[in-house]
Amino acid sequence: MKITIIGVNDQFPQFSEEVTLEINSSHCFAGGKRHHDLVKSILPDNHNWCSVVAPLESLIETIRKSSENWIVFASGDPLFFGIGNTLKREFPDAEIVVLPTFNSLQILGHKIGINYGEYHVISLTGRSWKVFDKALIEGVERMSVLTDRKKTPASIASRMLEFGYVNYRMLYGEKIGGDEERILELTLEEALSLDFKHPNCFFLEKTNETIPVKGIPxxxxxxxxxxxxxxxxxxxxxxxxxxxxxxxxxxxxxxxxxxxxxxxxxxxxxxxxxxxxxxxxxxxxxxxxxxxxxxxxxxxxxxxxxxxxxxxxxxxxxxxxxxxxxxxxxxxxxxxxxxxxxxxxxxxxxxxxxxxxxxxxxxxxxxxxxxxxxxxxxxxxxxxxxxxxxxxxx
Structure with missing residues (x-):
């Protein structure tokens, strides 16, 4: 079995001739609703589409029962906290080809002109608060954060303010690379009331060096x-x-x-x-x-x-x-x-x-x-x- 994982962003994708030929000769595709909206006009008329929704057990079972090759569309770089890692783990014997594009944090970093390599990456997409809490307590100065529909910019800002981490500013981006792109610099208080749209991500930067007290009387x-x-x-x-x-x-x-x-x-x-x-x-x-x-x-x-x-x-x-x-x-x-x-x-x-x-x-x-x-x-x-x-x- 061959699984080709193609990274796309929020713009209509421009694929190479080789990738276009592979799409035209394929029957089984998977991706999120947003991905389907982007690529449906270039898919074969008789294509079969499997929606990617969390948890991924349904998709994995569908692919496992299939004898055909699959093309899976994903956001940005599929191996950057993405579905590519899950598919590699679940199908160790499959031929897996990854065709990435820039991920959302890279594009946001390019747009606002920062060295995003200096930022500690934290994914809250389908994950617990554990890694984020650890970074806050350790006083990490720069973080780049991937969100989801539960751990939103507002809920993240709320948690930070609840526990006294007021010394950060947020460099926020939504629908990066698309026609509805929006980029904002926000205080955490402003992020609480932000009318945000998905998908989104942001950078956090410390505004002062305050860290938690240890050894408390x-x-x-x-x-x-x-x-x-x-x-x-x-x-x-x-x-x-x-x-x-x-x-x-x-x-x-x-x-x-x-x-x-x-x-x-x-x-x-x-x-x-x-x-x-x-x-x-x-x-x-x-x-x-x-x-x-x-x-x-x-x-x-x-x-x-x-x-x-x-x-x-x-x-x-x-x-x-x-x-x-x-x-x-x-x-x-x-x-x-x-x-x-x-x-x-x-x-x-x-x-x-x-x-x-x-x-x-x-x-x-x-x-x-x-x-x-x-x-x-x-x-x-x-x-x-x-x-x-x-x-x-x-």
Missing amino acids: ETDFDPLAGRPRMITKMPIRLTTLALMQLNQHRVFWDVGACTGSVSIEAKLNHPHLQVTAFEIRPESEGIIMRNARKFQTPGIQLVMGDYLKVSKKELAFPDAVFIGGYGGKMEKVLDDVNKYLQSNGVIGFNSVSSESLNRFLDWCSHNQFEITQQQQIQVDDHNPISILVAQKIN
Whole structure:
């Protein structure tokens, strides 16, 4: 099977004689509605068109059942976060020919005269916020962003403003290369009310060097009402996270998040982490979200309710877990954590009493966990805190 993937933009395509001959001799075509509108006048009368809509399973199944060669029309460069990568992965034995044109970000860069090679490319087309959030927290100065119909310029600007990333300007383009092309320089506030059309993309440029604060004093967090001391102190928090070596892990659970201080610090210092915070107190939901916004920390997934009762089947399983609270059920919480913790994953634990310390050590010895770190720290006039990290060795 041969699959030819042809990149087009928003103008009527001018194909080479060789490509025109291949189109004229083909029967099976695929592409989006916009692509069909552009090329339908040059397709053979008896052509079969398969619409490309997300998810792509229907298209893939149609091609897989076919014995004919296919021509697939795509936007710009089909290998630039495009359908070409999916087709190469799904049809490894097929002959795949890619005929690209400039992608939308390249054309926009040409139009406004910038060195687009200096911009960190982020595709939000059919993707989560994870990579974008990471770039914001890391303080990336220049970004080029591909959008879709859910993650629009307005929704992206809204997320940035919600979490305090006000120090960017947007260089926006829509229907690039076509008759309805529009290019604008916008503040994020202006982007909120933009009457935009698809397809669109934009560049983000920092307007000042502000970056999120790390190593946050506990007094700066919004506290639990009437319980201002119920928070992991900064030296304890930072030491625990450092000893857990989160740079080597990918999925972090914070069990008993309370104010969200540990989740926030983990995400700020390790933006690659997928962070999930569990908390039973209903009033903590607003507190955690306020603190996340206050300290510019998007991307924390919050699961409210009793940790032992909430469903975790749809969550990414952790390779690092911090036990911030267990409601008098330490062993039951640890047993449940152990069900989901990946092999060689770690548990971080803080103990204020010899009783809880010994219970944790006893549980570890009976469940094939090795204590890899154990330190004791005293902050001001507070009781000494034992900081432990245990690694799953089965």
